[in-house]
Amino acid sequence: MKFYDCQTAPSPRRVRIFIAEKGVEIDTVQVDLGQGEQFTDEYRAINPDCVVPALQLDDGSCISEVVAICQYLEDKYPEPSLFGVTAEQRAASLMWNSKAEQQGMSACADAFRNHAKGLKGRAIPGPDSYEQIPELAERGRQRVAAFLEKLEHQLAGHEFLAGSHYSIADITAMIVVDFAKRLKIPMPDDATNLQRWYDAVSSRPSAAA
Amino acid sequence: MKFYDCQTAPSPRRVRIFIAEKGVEIDTVQVDLGQGEQFTDEYRAINPDCVVPALQLDDGSCISEVVAICQYLEDKYPEPSLFGVTAEQRAASLMWNSKAEQQGMSACADAFRNHAKGLKGRAIPGPDSYEQIPELAERGRQRVAAFLEKLEHQLAGHEFLAGSHYSIADITAMIVVDFAKRLKIPMPDDATNLQRWYDAVSSRPSAAA
Numbered sequence: 001m002k003f004y005d006c007q008t009a010p011s012p013r014r015v016r017i018f019i020a021e022k023g024v025e026i027d028t029v030q031v032d033l034g035q036g037e038q039f040t041d042e043y044r045a046i047n048p049d050c051v052v053p054a055l056q057l058d059d060g061s062c063i064s065e066v067v068a069i070c071q072y073l074e075d076k077y078p079e080p081s082l083f084g085v086t087a088e089q090r091a092a093s094l095m096w097n098s099k100a101e102q103q104g105m106s107a108c109a110d111a112f113r114n115h116a117k118g119l120k121g122r123a124i125p126g127p128d129s130y131e132q133i134p135e136l137a138e139r140g141r142q143r144v145a146a147f148l149e150k151l152e153h154q155l156a157g158h159e160f161l162a163g164s165h166y167s168i169a170d171i172t173a174m175i176v177v178d179f180a181k182r183l184k185i186p187m188p189d190d191a192t193n194l195q196r197w198y199d200a201v202s203s204r205p206s207a208a209a
Numbered sequence: 210m211k212f213y214d215c216q217t218a219p220s221p222r223r224v225r226i227f228i229a230e231k232g233v234e235i236d237t238v239q240v241d242l243g244q245g246e247q248f249t250d251e252y253r254a255i256n257p258d259c260v261v262p263a264l265q266l267d268d269g270s271c272i273s274e275v276v277a278i279c280q281y282l283e284d285k286y287p288e289p290s291l292f293g294v295t296a297e298q299r300a301a302s303l304m305w306n307s308k309a310e311q312q313g314m315s316a317c318a319d320a321f322r323n324h325a326k327g328l329k330g331r332a333i334p335g336p337d338s339y340e341q342i343p344e345l346a347e348r349g350r351q352r353v354a355a356f357l358e359k360l361e362h363q364l365a366g367h368e369f370l371a372g373s374h375y376s377i378a379d380i381t382a383m384i385v386v387d388f389a390k391r392l393k394i395p396m397p398d399d400a401t402n403l404q405r406w407y408d409a410v411s412s413r414p415s416a417a418a
Contacts, residue, residue, distance in 0.1 A: 049308075057297070067276075068304035075296035087284035088266070095277035099258075106315075123348075128355055133344045139332075146337055 003028045004046065004054040010105070010179045012053035013209065014066045015073075017171045020206035022077045026055075039127065050127045067097060070168050082168050092162035096154070096169030100161075103147045104176030110140030111183050144185050147176065148194065155193040166201070174201045212237045213255065213263040219314070219388045221262035222418065223275045224282075226380045229415035231286045235264075248336065259336045276306060279377050291377050301371035305363070305378030309370075312356045313385030319349030320392050353394050356385065357403065364402040375410070383410045 003019070003026045005012045019026055031037045031052050038050045047054040047064050055063045055072065063069050074083050084090045113123045114137035123130040151173060154161060161169040177187065177198055187194050201207065212228070212235045214221045228235055240246045240261050247259045256263040256271050264272045264281065272278050283292050293299045322332045323346035332339040360382060363370060370378040386396065386407055396403050410416065 061297070063300045063304055065304045065307035067307055068300045071303050072296055072300035075299060087281055088270070090284060091272045091277045091281035094280050095272055095274045098274035098276055102315075106311075124352070128352075130348055130351070133342060133348065135342045136345055139339055139342065142339070143333065143337075 001026055001058060002056040004031050004043070004052050004056065005029065006031050006033045006052045009033055009052060010108070010175050011051075011066060014168075014171050014175055015053045015055075015069050016209035017175075017206045018070050018073060018082060018168065020209040021080065021082055021166075021171075021204075022073060024073075024077055044127070048127070049125075051125045066172075067094075067101075067168070082166070082171075084162060084165055084167055089162065089165055089167075093165075093167035093169050096161040097167070097172050099150075100147075100169060100172035100176055103143065103150070104173060105179070107140045107143035107147060108176060108179040108183060110136050111144060111185075112137075112140075112179075114140065141183065141185060144176070144180050144183065148180065148185070148187055148191065151177075151197075152188065152191040152194040155197045160197070160201075166204075170197075170201050174198065174207065178202075210235055210267060211265040213240050213252070213261050213265065214238065215240050215242045215261045218242055218261060219317070219384050220260075220275060223377075223380050223384055224262045224264075224278050225418035226384075226415045227279050227282060227291060227377065229418040230289065230291055230375075230380075230413075231282060233282075233286055253336070257336070258334075260334045275381075276303075276310075276377070291375070291380075293371060293374055293376055298371065298374055298376075302374075302376035302378050305370040306376070306381050308359075309356075309378060309381035309385055312352065312359070313382060314388070316349045316352035316356060317385060317388040317392060319345050320353060320394075321346075321349075321388075323349065350392065350394060353385070353389050353392065354397075357389065357394070357396055357400065360386075360406075361397065361400040361403040364406045369406070369410075375413075379406075379410050383407065383416065387411075 005028050007030060031043060037043060044050060046056055047062050049064055053066060053069060055069045063072055084093045113119050114132045114134060120132060121129045123132045160166050161173055214237050216239060240252060246252060253259060255265055256273050258273055262278060264278045272281055293302045322328050323341040323343060329341060330338045332341045369375050370382055
């Protein structure tokens with residue numbers, strides 16, 4: 001099994017933290033996105049979507065998409081569970097992971113990729129070229145801010161996003177908060193529950209991954 | 210358990226088909242999105258995101274996000290499996306479901322919601338207002354077309370998207386193809402594998418759901 005990573009990118013960090021929480025060691029290859037290594041013929045043969053993270057299995061097949069990689073690792077290394085143990089916990093973990101992806105990560109990516117000077121013509125990750133849309137960068141910022149408010153609301157009533165268990169949803173949402181910081185969208189001053197949760201999840205040893 | 214549906218919308222249809230494949234009956238409530246029923250106080254109390262589908266459990270809690278609802282139903286009604294049985298099958302199903310969501314459904318939604326006259330100020334589903342971005346509608350159309358090409362490529366080597374088993378990924382992707390048709394983005398004429406697969410999945414009894 002081989003994990004294709006990029007140390008500086010938010011999405012593969014979700015998998016790095018997941019692996020650290022599982023306490024396993026997986027052979028890791030750095031793909032230098034800044035140098036365009038994701039577009040080489042060699043990497044394209046591994047993952048035609050030209051994105052990281054990707055997990056190559058021993059039969060040569062490749063799993064991309066963070067939730068799929070994490071589900072595979074959860075199946076292979078069930079302890080500690082990061083999706084939850086009961087059907088209700090699994091549903092809540094996947095629900096909040098999905099919200100964090102679609103309302104948080106996607107919005108951050110819209111804000112970043114439609115604005116960064118180095119990403120002209122690269123507004124969508126992958127092999128195809130798409131021009132930046134400045135209005136979309138601005139809308140992304142608004143949506144990120146709205147999602148931080150939503151996190152605060154959910155965490156007012158729950159220790160972790162999906163309830164009382166730490167899960168894949170907390171990993172994704174923590175990375176949304178960190179991505180938002182890079183975009184200079186801070187947590188609201190009065191978001192005391194979000195801050196309490198962030199302090200807890202970001203002080204876990206896995207967060208250094 | 211109560212399923213909040215809207216008969217005319219693409220996302221809840223994913224769950225309707227999933228339920229039909231499981232062969233179970235679930236108490237269903239229609240939410241009339243055209244009349245704005247998703248914004249009523251009553252529905253907001255069930256799902257504050259103001260979207261369908263949603264599945265309310267008997268304890269009053271609510272699961273939203275299609276993949277989470279489907280995972281819950283998979284746990285409760287394991288046969289026939291629609292996520293796959295092995296770790297490798299589950300990963301492939303989730304991976305292609307995720308690609309179909311992010312590269313297919315999202316792109317269709319961008320194309321539709323940023324263009325439809327009736328959705329001014331409603332470019333993103335949910336309680337917050339976002340203005341339409343016409344350039345994003347056009348980019349959405351380009352991405353839908355690119356995703357149909359990707360489906361053709363994958364299906365050239367596989368009976369179903371995730372391999373030899375019909376899965377949640379096929380449900381999502383079939384609905385992308387149908388959504389694309391509504392947007393007048395047809396399958397490419399030479400996409401013989403996509404057409405073969407579409408004929409097979411859309412003639413299953415569940416597709417009428």
